[in-house]
Amino acid sequence: MIPQSFIEELLKRIDIVEVVGRYVPLKKAGANYSACCPFHKEKTPSFTVSPSKQFYHCFGCGAHGTAIGFLMEYQGIGFPEAVAQLAQSVGLTVPRDVRGERPEAGRDRFAAMRAALAQALHYYRQQLKASSRAIDYLKRRGLSGEIAARFGIGYAPDHWQNLAAVFPDYAASPVLAEAGLVIDHETGRRYDRFRDRIMFPILDVRGDVIGFGGRVLGQGEPKYLNSPETPLFQKGQELYGLAQARRAIREAGRVLVVEGYMDVVALAQHGVEYAVATLGTATTPHQVQRLLRLAERIVFCFDGDAAGRLAAWRALENSLPALTDGATLSFLFLPEGEDPDSFIRAHGRQAFEAQLAQALPLSQFLFRELTTRNDIQSEEGRARLLQEARPLIEQVQAPALAMLLRKRLAELVGLAPAELTALLSAPLKRAGDLASPAPRFAPRVRRAPSRNRQLLRLLLARPALGRGVVWQADTAEDGEGAVVGEVLAYLAAHPHVETGAQLLEAFRDTEAGRLMEEVAAEALLLDDGFDLEREFADALARIEEAARRRRIEGLLALERTQGLTPEQKQLLLRELAATRRA
Structure with a gap:
């Protein structure tokens, strides 16, 4: 792991425009720079790089990130390699020892899980070297030692509590369970999730292990056993290898x-x-x-x-x-x-x-599958084919491909293109329907951003706006508000943070970071000359007023049902007075 303080210092010293410009021909476009996206084919530039915010976003394919993220995506390298490249370009040496650095509030469990998974991986790899049975299995499958090392393959021995040899706090550590390494039985007994299996570490884009897949050596079910979903590991987002x-x-x-x-x-x-x-x-x-x-x-x-x-x-x-x-x-x-x-x-x-x-x-x-299922020699079969194909083709957002698929469908069902278009534009009904069913994939509705998203957008545009803001715990009405609280707490502890890129990297691979990545695209659209201070103050005042009203309503409800203590009465009077002043 690399200290977060070093990441912040590195991002201070580099310029994302210069980094991206080494690989992509950027052109000045107002306060930002633009180009055709290097991550997908396009003719009209939708790739935007902000020198003030120090991050990029493609409004075509959705690619986004900091200078570190750009190198990872463009060169296909891990997080440590990208950091090392950038550090070398500005004459910095990457520190590796973080034993003396405490993870930040809200992020310590992610760091602890990563550390536990890394320790487990080291243990499994050592156990592979000591198991002739596991080595013989891999050799029979035609794998060399070099390829096993490249993929970090290991072995979990056939015992119930192997990892107790690695973790002194095995019996009580909540991190081991949260990382998916152990199972807590309802009887109170704890045991390893993976036993007598070839272990395949699953890595994220940084090259850090976030989960495991374990394969039985012989016969047995399940043949493959994966880590459960954890805050680090979501199966629908990651890919092995x-x-x-x-x-x-x-x-x-x-x-x-x-x-x-x-x-x-x-x-x-x-x-x-x-x-x-x-x-x-x-x-x-x-x-x-x-x-x-x-x-x-x-x-x-x-x-x-x-x-x-x-x-x-x-x-x-x-x-x-x-x-x-x-x-x-x-x-x-x-x-x-x-x-x-x-x-x-x-x-x-x-x-x-x-x-x-x-x-x-x-x-x-x-169309091979659809025509296999339906008899296109009959009108009824062609009608069923049309009904099955329609919701599939409607999902295709690529204009040219969607048009060609409709044309081929028209040929198969024996309709003129205009007739097919008329049918596809009519409400879809099925047998027994009294009304048109809801579409399988509802269209995305563009909503005005919530006030909490407004604050996040402004903080990513100019982190200095958040310095000195006192954010009470009950101000966060929802998950977005909780993320605002995390960001403000981080800024209070790190007053030297200057750019949105530093914030994005501080929360990389966290639940809060995922929301911040969504909002980053909105932050890019903000004009640096706009009165950001006023917009921030207004949004913050509205959020605080809403929180104050919730507190007042709660106190008034409590007064009607149970009565208030002297302290609660004083709090109610203060809140009412603050509301009148506002």
């Missing part, structure tokens, strides 16, 4: 999505280094969008059996909202009984990549 594959994905211009961790590792062993795996769930739109920032072509690879076809269809459904014109999504079905691991070991890289070249484009797979 992405940290190791990012550079190869960019170089190959494509990414291969498979189902098993062993598939990823075996493919890398044979030179196919651009593969990733889902984490025991169907591919999500978030994962597809993330991969499309790295490559324009995604190939999903599944077994040729019924389960593989079902998984492929779910991947197709979940990919539709993330599609863009220019992107290519394809589906490869290996011969029945084969998976990527077994196929590449039996036939080699050249034969496997020849299979990739035969993958079905999404449009062909979509």
